Amino acid sequence: MKKIIFALVTLCMAGSTQATAPVPEKIQHNFVEQFPQASDMVWTDQQNGLYEVDFNYNKQHYAALLDKEGTMVHAGITLTWFEFPASVRQSIAKSYEGFNMKLMIKQNDHYVAEFSHQGSNYMVVLDNTGKVVVSSKE
Secondary structure (H helix, E strand, C coil), X not given: CHHHHHHHHHHHHHCXXXXXXXXXXXXHHHHHHHXXXXXXXXXXXXXXXXEEEEEEECCEEEEEEXXXXXXXXXXXXXXXXXXXXXXXHHHHHHHXXXXXXXXXXXXXXXXXXXXXXXXXXXXXXEECCCCEEEEEEC
């Protein structure tokens, strides 16, 4: 499990976004098959060969990553800071005082936080107790 999460974090941190290239039809089709009722989709082409889509589904906001073949790499519910469990918020605030939160996602029983701290970008995966499972710095 840690290897899968680490691979996800590495892929997410590897590329910056580009909004210029259209998303291939195959990728869009595969996404719609998995989330047929998705709405308000916003696609972003990643330099690392992944496509990110932000969307609404079942009255919640999601973020997902798909590879160039259209395979879902990651999907999770986006959260606000106060929707994170207190233990997760405390862990981040204690370890990264003065951070600037960019993205927060709940994926199954883990929480993914993407933020900047002292000029660096971080992606941290925490369990529901606030324990850091994986941390990546860009």
